[in-house]
Amino acid sequence: MSMLLEVSGVSVTFDGFRAINNLSINFAEAELRAIIGPNGAGKTTFMDIVTGKTKPDEGKVIWGEKNISLLGLSESQIAMEGIGRKFQKPTVFEDQTVRQNLAMALKNPRGPFAVLLHKKTERNAARIDAIADEIGLTESLTRRAGELSHGQKQWLEIGMLLAQEPRLLLVDEPAAGMTVEEREKTTDILRKAAQTRAVVVVEHDMEFVRRLDCKVTVLHEGAVLAEGSLDHVTSNQTVVDVYLGRGHA
Amino acid sequence: MRKSFISQNPSVLWFLLALSLFTLGVVMLSEVTGSNVISTSFVKTLGKTLCLCLVAIAMDVVWGYCGILSLGHFAFFGIGGYAIGMWLMYARTEAIVMDSLQAQVIPPTPQEISDAIGNQIFGVVGSSEFPLIWAFADGLFLQLLMVVLVPGVLALVFGWLAFRSRVTGVYLSILTQAMTLALSLYLFQNDSGLRGNNGLSGLQNIPGFEDTPQATISIVFFLASAVALGAGYVFFAWVVSGKMGSVIKGVRDNEARVRFLGYHVESYKLFVFTITAIISGIAGALYYPQAGIINPGEIAPIASIYLAVWVAIGGRGRLYGAVIGAAFVSLLSSWFTGGGAPDVNLGIYTIQWTDWWLVLLGVSFVAVTLFFPKGIGGLFDYLVRKPS
Numbered sequence: 322m323s324m325l326l327e328v329s330g331v332s333v334t335f336d337g338f339r340a341i342n343n344l345s346i347n348f349a350e351a352e353l354r355a356i357i358g359p360n361g362a363g364k365t366t367f368m369d370i371v372t373g374k375t376k377p378d379e380g381k382v383i384w385g386e387k388n389i390s391l392l393g394l395s396e397s398q399i400a401m402e403g404i405g406r407k408f409q410k411p412t413v414f415e416d417q418t419v420r421q422n423l424a425m426a427l428k429n430p431r432g433p434f435a436v437l438l439h440k441k442t443e444r445n446a447a448r449i450d451a452i453a454d455e456i457g458l459t460e461s462l463t464r465r466a467g468e469l470s471h472g473q474k475q476w477l478e479i480g481m482l483l484a485q486e487p488r489l490l491l492v493d494e495p496a497a498g499m500t501v502e503e504r505e506k507t508t509d510i511l512r513k514a515a516q517t518r519a520v521v522v523v524e525h526d527m528e529f530v531r532r533l534d535c536k537v538t539v540l541h542e543g544a545v546l547a548e549g550s551l552d553h554v555t556s557n558q559t560v561v562d563v564y565l566g567r568g569h570a
Numbered sequence: 571m572r573k574s575f576i577s578q579n580p581s582v583l584w585f586l587l588a589l590s591l592f593t594l595g596v597v598m599l600s601e602v603t604g605s606n607v608i609s610t611s612f613v614k615t616l617g618k619t620l621c622l623c624l625v626a627i628a629m630d631v632v633w634g635y636c637g638i639l640s641l642g643h644f645a646f647f648g649i650g651g652y653a654i655g656m657w658l659m660y661a662r663t664e665a666i667v668m669d670s671l672q673a674q675v676i677p678p679t680p681q682e683i684s685d686a687i688g689n690q691i692f693g694v695v696g697s698s699e700f701p702l703i704w705a706f707a708d709g710l711f712l713q714l715l716m717v718v719l720v721p722g723v724l725a726l727v728f729g730w731l732a733f734r735s736r737v738t739g740v741y742l743s744i745l746t747q748a749m750t751l752a753l754s755l756y757l758f759q760n761d762s763g764l765r766g767n768n769g770l771s772g773l774q775n776i777p778g779f780e781d782t783p784q785a786t787i788s789i790v791f792f793l794a795s796a797v798a799l800g801a802g803y804v805f806f807a808w809v810v811s812g813k814m815g816s817v818i819k820g821v822r823d824n825e826a827r828v829r830f831l832g833y834h835v836e837s838y839k840l841f842v843f844t845i846t847a848i849i850s851g852i853a854g855a856l857y858y859p860q861a862g863i864i865n866p867g868e869i870a871p872i873a874s875i876y877l878a879v880w881v882a883i884g885g886r887g888r889l890y891g892a893v894i895g896a897a898f899v900s901l902l903s904s905w906f907t908g909g910g911a912p913d914v915n916l917g918i919y920t921i922q923w924t925d926w927w928l929v930l931l932g933v934s935f936v937a938v939t940l941f942f943p944k945g946i947g948g949l950f951d952y953l954v955r956k957p958s
Contacts, residue, residue, distance in 0.1 A: 432837065
């Protein structure tokens with residue numbers, strides 16, 4: 322199977338601290354993957370590298386059928402290539418309505434002049450409605466995003482990612498601070514999204530990862546420690562020692 | 571589309587209505603209609619105020635909407651003034667020189683004419699040579715092009731360098747202050763080619779209209795300023811509404827998020843910075859013929875800071891707030907510093923407003939920032955309750 326994203330031999334050092342140490346990890350099309358690991362395992366740094374926020378000291382990041390290297394691209398170019406990212410803290414534009422938030426994210430020409438002369442179309446409106454339905458915010462389209470609850474903001478941000486029509490979705494701790502019902506709904510949204518694209522979820526919460534029911538990669542000290550089903554990795558003694566043993570003792 | 575633009579921005583209609591009524595009122599009460607209620611000099615003050623309102627809405631777009639606290643936009647205003655001033659001064663001097671040379675028996679050569687004009691203009695700085703930057707000063711059309719081009723290109727180059735290096739926040743503000751300071755210091759030099767600290771003067775005399783009374787000229791410029799302000803308001807209201815407005819407000823609130831949405835943030839900042847610089851240049855080109863003189867002191871760093879103060883007091887992030895702030899504070903300022911306000915005698919000490927106005931302005935600025943972050947324009951929120 323050809324890979325959508327191939328990260329190989331990547332290392333990053335911050336002031337002498339090796340955040341990512343010779344990391345190699347691959348993602349296929351239409352795959353749901355969870356990345357877990359203790360604090361400082363390099364989960365967020367890994368996302369920073371893929372989205373172009375951090376440049377690695379060495380290693381390769383290869384994307385798509387044409388095997389483009391993402392290392393030479395800027396954040397906005399990488400986003401246009403089809404990689405969407407959801408931050409840990411919900412970051413929506415609170416001053417603007419849910420509809421405006423989604424409209425901004427919709428896949429359309431991104432240049433200043435195209436945006437300045439942008440006209441509202443039926444097609445865009447229909448896409449916004451479809452996404453709003455998917456994330457359950459149809460009734461809130463005209464509300465200011467700042468008025469939404471924490472969970473709704475998280476969904477709006479996932480909706481904005483879907484609107485970008487990415488091929489790879491990087492989601493950082495989507496369930497943080499959510500109630501049980503909200504988590505269930507988030508799981509549904511993510512699993513549905515993963516049917517047509519690759520979705521990578523970075524998560525602390527084991528219960529949430531179990532509910533996602535997907536392949537799990539365990540990061541530790543900037544490298545892959547184990548990979549496989551959740552049951553498989555949790556039966557691995559090293560994993561238990563570095564992560565589960567410490568975290569759940 | 572047009573209907574939805576107006577219905578989304580009801581303030582545009584109200585603003586245009588208020589501006590038209592104000593303009594009509596001033597014309598009716600001016601000396602041209604013979605009513606003489608408003609003196610020619612006050613018409614000029616009001617016309618200049620309209621130009622300041624225009625540069626203030628440009629400042630509001632770049633700061634209030636896009637979040638770039640530029641403390642250098644008055645430099646673009648000044649450049650616009652210098653650009654138009656060069657033509658005004660050249661054409662008027664040319665007319666005077668031609669008049670005096672007419673009396674000679676032998677017709678003057680073009681070189682003699684050029685030297686005579688140069689001597690008239692640059693005599694004060696001990697030169698008679700035309701510097702290269704005056705190359706287009708003999709044609710109104712080309713010099714009008716300079717009003718747009720010079721601020722535009724300067725903003726484009728400066729902005730490109732600054733935004734590309736991701737200079738943001740207070741560092742960008744300092745950089746823009748440095749830009750306007752450097753420009754001002756450069757212009758203070760006698761060999762800058764723009765008459766050093768003498769600046770350009772006599773700009774109220776419009777070549778070709780020597781016989782037209784200033785009362786008429788002042789009204790023409792007042793009307794032109796009003797039209798420019800109205801057009802600028804509609805233009806900026808259009809820019810900040812719709813999707814462009816969404817993106818630039820997004821840049822203000824969370825630049826990184828906009829970047830990860832796939833927008834090239836630097837292009838947007840550059841677009842806003844440049845377009846506002848151009849409008850500032852146009853505002854300056856209308857202002858200085860009414861002021862009559864421009865010198866490098868006009869673009870000192872403090873001028874751009876005042877601009878930010880006006881917008882803050884008026885209420886940033888709303889175009890009419892910038893207009894209110896600029897009009898209110900600048901008119902109040904000329905009242906206080908022009909000796910309009912009576913001195914306050916406290917017995918042991920007399921408050922002279924010419925000295926104390928700045929203190930009052932500073933205190934108001936701090937008070938507005940602390941207690942009314944939405945500024946004077948925020949009062950409208952109490953008047954207009956939005957149906958929710």
